[in-house]
Amino acid sequence: MKKTFHLLLVPILSLLLAAPGFASIVIDFETTDGGFTASAGPNFDAPPGTPVTAAWLYNPGAGWETTEADDNQVILQSPVFIATAENPVLTFQHAYGFAFPDDFVNGGIPELSINSGAFSLITPDGGFPTSGSSGTGGDFIEALDGSRGFSGGFGDSVTDTATLSSLQPGDLFSVRFRAAWDPSDLFFVDPSWGISSFEVTNAMVPEPASGALLLGALGLLGWRRRRASV
Numbered sequence: 001m002k003k004t005f006h007l008l009l010v011p012i013l014s015l016l017l018a019a020p021g022f023a024s025i026v027i028d029f030e031t032t033d034g035g036f037t038a039s040a041g042p043n044f045d046a047p048p049g050t051p052v053t054a055a056w057l058y059n060p061g062a063g064w065e066t067t068e069a070d071d072n073q074v075i076l077q078s079p080v081f082i083a084t085a086e087n088p089v090l091t092f093q094h095a096y097g098f099a100f101p102d103d104f105v106n107g108g109i110p111e112l113s114i115n116s117g118a119f120s121l122i123t124p125d126g127g128f129p130t131s132g133s134s135g136t137g138g139d140f141i142e143a144l145d146g147s148r149g150f151s152g153g154f155g156d157s158v159t160d161t162a163t164l165s166s167l168q169p170g171d172l173f174s175v176r177f178r179a180a181w182d183p184s185d186l187f188f189v190d191p192s193w194g195i196s197s198f199e200v201t202n203a204m205v206p207e208p209a210s211g212a213l214l215l216g217a218l219g220l221l222g223w224r225r226r227r228a229s230v
Helices: 002-018 208-229
Strands: 024-028 037-042 056-059 063-066 072-077 081-083 089-096 107-114 158-163 172-180 193-201
Touching: 037 056, 056 072, 089 107, 172 193
Parallel strands: none
Antiparallel strands: 024 193, 037 072, 056 063, 063 193, 072 172, 081 172, 089 158, 089 193, 107 172
16 A cells, blocks of 8 residues: 555656746746735834835836835735745845945845745844844844844845745745835935845745645645654
8 A cells, every 4th residue: 555655646746846837936027026916004103094105116127126105114925835845945136225224223024924824034044134223223123113134235236045944845835025114214215125036946836736736745745654653
């Protein structure tokens, strides 16, 4: 029975591994919006009635870019992806200029949701910049409720990577980029944050047939492993 099970599972997984896009998701925002969705609202401590004037905007040839406004936050969220192996790696190319170059009042963060759960902070491999000091100090951003994140900056393009070690094969997940501003004068012209490319290894975009087949195969494999451990 064990041999029969593995003989059935191997061709299924082999077919999926050979499918285009299984190994990684690569999106060039200069040529496509990637199916990402944008939303906006007041930041965490904005007074009631704060108008929403900030936004993520898609600019063909450049990518996704934010406008900025006092007491606002903006969110750019990916479609749902499927993890196909452990330790997917997120890589994104971006440029940002929040407030003063040495200030951490305003800023942006990447976040991860697993299986429709709450979003949590994604920390880049090597950590966030730590040269600023404002309010709570260091890389804690006041407008994001004291979260670590990207702030300061002069708008130079940089590439950051983060290992998504909490993901397991078969997990459905989404990544979002969230930026916020406190009530203060604005010192940088738009955009405050721009993202030009996005990549995740060990992941794929689910399709009705291949997604169901993948989840079924991974589920069978997990069930078999649990049975073997009993």
